[in-house]
Each structure stands twice: as structure tokens, then as C-alpha cells.
Amino acid sequence: MARSQLLLSLFLFISISETISQSIIQLSRDHDDVYCSSWRFSEETNDVGYWDHVPSRCVSYVQDYMTGDGxxxxxxxxxxxxLGFAKTVEIAGDGKDAWVFDVDETLLSNLPYYALHGFGANSTREEVVITIFFGTIAEFTDRIDCSSPLKLSEPFDDLSFDEWVDLAExxxxxxxxxxxxxxxxLGFTVFMLTGRSxxxxxxxxxxxxxxxxxxxERLILRESSDQGKPATLYxxxxxxELINEGYRIHGNSGDQWSDLSGFGVSERSFKLPNPLYYIP
Structure with missing residues (x-):
């Protein structure tokens, strides 16, 4: 009888301990999600200022955000x-009503690259990222070097990103x-203004x-004289230069504040989300 009671007590203790442990883990995750949501809001509004990697506690949050519906x-x-603003613009018909787009994380998404380098929380790749952009794992592995495991959030690396750009994928x-x-x-003349070289x-x-x-109309990239300039200045x-050529820049779309701020700004600017990296 005493042995049975002891076993029952031990079972209850283990069950309660597991429940408490799971609750603590869930509370920790919930707390991180709240914090990371606030961090993302602050970096999107540029309150964070300069940052070079996603906070370690927010890697999973950013991954879920970037690969989910958000x-x-x-x-x-x-x-x-x-588009709502664009429809209010009276197009003169002289080809001078312009809209400027950034390229990376604005027209093109580098999420497949950052699945390997920017936000992973696990030691293996997330198949959801592969599926969203390539359809099958086989197609993904044919186009990306998958010999190394998914890394945690890390500072930007120019060389590996250049290799990704060269793939044109x-x-x-x-x-x-x-x-x-x-x-x-609608009749806008479109310019692409990118930090690529x-x-x-x-x-x-x-x-x-x-x-x-x-x-x-024109794809504008950094020339040799632009190397080393902050993105905002460049x-x-x-x-x-476009304004001096007579273009009226009504709209500007970009994922970085450096795409939108400075001088020679557009009538309206539209900031796309990007919690992956910051370019001053």
C-alpha cells in the first residue's frame, strides 16, 4: 500500500513539474513575442537607430513574421x-511624373538568402521558407548551397550576399x-534606385x-564614386539629379529610411517592413 502511494505521489509530482515547466516556457515565449513585437515596431519607426543584427530572443519571432501572413x-x-495616393496624381503626360523604387526587400525579396543567414532559430532549415518561394526542397537545393546548417541571426556579410545576387533568383x-x-x-515613369553596385x-x-x-526608365546603381557613401546621401x-532633369517625384517606395529620407525627397514616401537588417 505504501509503495503504491509512493508511486502515485511520484507520478503526480512529475506530472505537475512537467505542467509547470511547460507553462513557464510558454510564458517566456509569450513575453518574448510581446517584446519582439515592440522591438519590430521601434525599428520600423527608426526609434532603434542603428542596429546590425536581430536580437537573439527575437530570431524566432522575425522568422515567423517574415514567413507568415504578417x-x-x-x-x-x-x-x-x-496606389491610393498614386490615383490622386494628375499625370501631365509629359513623361516627367515619376515614382522611385528601391530594389532589395522592395521589388525583390531576399528572404531565401536570409533563411540561411539572417533569422533562423533552429539548426536545420525551415521548409516553410523553401516552400513559399521555390515550391519544393529539390528546386531550392538546386539553386542555393545547402551544405551548411541554418545560422542564427548574424551581421551582414557582403561577399555571401554578392554571391546570392549573382544567382539572379x-x-x-x-x-x-x-x-x-x-x-x-497610370502613366508613371518608374526609376529604380538601389544600393547595389x-x-x-x-x-x-x-x-x-x-x-x-x-x-x-532607368536602373540606378552605385558607381565607383558612390562607394563608401551612406545610403541616405547617395x-x-x-x-x-532626377529632379534637376525635370522629373516630379510623386512617390518613393523602400524598405529602409535611407531609401526615403534626406534631400530631394518625394511628395509621398511609403516604407515597407523589414526587420531583417538596417542600412543607414
Missing amino acids: YRSDSEVVASYA APALQASLNLYKELKQ EYQRNATVKNLQLEGYSDW KSQRRL
């Missing part, structure tokens, strides 16, 4: 407001592609065309 919905809402951000096509139909022109043009972008100078 990122897609936020991008669609921004695009809808941009970044998928279109669908909300931006739809907006782009609508703007062309001139030597990446061919790969960038190929990627954009493969993803459905066409008939842009993009401001290029926008000012």
Missing part, C-alpha cells in the same frame, strides 16, 4: 496606400510587383525581368 499583409497594406515581392504594374498603367547590373536586370518587371543625390 509580412505579406503589411506589404500589401503599404502598397494599397501607395530573388523572388518578386508580390505586393510591389502589383503596385509597379498599376503605376505603369554597377558591377551587379546584369544580374539585377536579369532578376527583375525574370520576376515580371519591365519598361522601367540616394538623395541621385533623386536630386
Whole structure:
């Protein structure tokens, strides 16, 4: 009898301990989600200032956001407001009514790259990322080097990103592609102003065309004289050049504040979400 009571007590103790442990873990995760939601809000509004990696406690949160409905919905809402504004613009018909787009995380998504380098919380790749952008794991592994495990959030690495750009396989951000096509139909002259360098022109043009972008007026990339300039300065100078050419920049879409701020700014700016990296 005493032995039975002892076993029962031990069973109850283990069960209660497991329940308490699971509750503590869930509370910790819930607390992290609340904090990370606030962190994402602060980085999107530029209150965080300069940052070079996702906080370790927010890696899973960012991964879930970027591969779930949140990122897609936020991008669609921004695009809808941009289109709503665009429809109020009276197009003069002289080809000078302009809209400026950034490229990375605006027209093209580098999420497959960051699935390997930017936000992973586990030691293996998340199949959801592969499925969203490539359809099958086989297609993904044919296009990306999968010899190394998924890494935790890490600082930006120019060399590995350049290799990814050379593949010309970044998928279109669908909300931006739809907006782009609508703007062309409305009669806007579209410029692409990217922080990519001139030597990446061919790969960038190929990627954009493969993803459905066409008939842009000019793709502006960093020249040798632009190397080392902060993005805000470089993009401001290029926008000012367009204004001096007589273009009226009504709208500007980008995922970084450095895409939108500075001088030579547009009439309206539209900030897309990006909790993956920050470019000053």
C-alpha cells in the first residue's frame, strides 16, 4: 500500500513539474513575442537607430513574421496606400511624373538568402521558407548551397550576399510587383534606385525581368564614386539629379529610411517592413 502511494505521489509530482515547466516556457515565449513585437515596431519607426543584427530572443519571432501572413499583409497594406495616393496624381503626360523604387526587400525579396543567414532559430532549415518561394526542397537545393546548417541571426556579410545576387533568383515581392504594374498603367515613369553596385547590373536586370518587371526608365546603381557613401546621401543625390532633369517625384517606395529620407525627397514616401537588417 505504501509503495503504491509512493508511486502515485511520484507520478503526480512529475506530472505537475512537467505542467509547470511547460507553462513557464510558454510564458517566456509569450513575453518574448510581446517584446519582439515592440522591438519590430521601434525599428520600423527608426526609434532603434542603428542596429546590425536581430536580437537573439527575437530570431524566432522575425522568422515567423517574415514567413507568415504578417509580412505579406503589411506589404500589401503599404502598397494599397501607395496606389491610393498614386490615383490622386494628375499625370501631365509629359513623361516627367515619376515614382522611385528601391530594389532589395522592395521589388525583390531576399528572404531565401536570409533563411540561411539572417533569422533562423533552429539548426536545420525551415521548409516553410523553401516552400513559399521555390515550391519544393529539390528546386531550392538546386539553386542555393545547402551544405551548411541554418545560422542564427548574424551581421551582414557582403561577399555571401554578392554571391546570392549573382544567382539572379530573388523572388518578386508580390505586393510591389502589383503596385509597379498599376503605376505603369497610370502613366508613371518608374526609376529604380538601389544600393547595389554597377558591377551587379546584369544580374539585377536579369532578376527583375525574370520576376515580371519591365519598361522601367532607368536602373540606378552605385558607381565607383558612390562607394563608401551612406545610403541616405547617395540616394538623395541621385533623386536630386532626377529632379534637376525635370522629373516630379510623386512617390518613393523602400524598405529602409535611407531609401526615403534626406534631400530631394518625394511628395509621398511609403516604407515597407523589414526587420531583417538596417542600412543607414
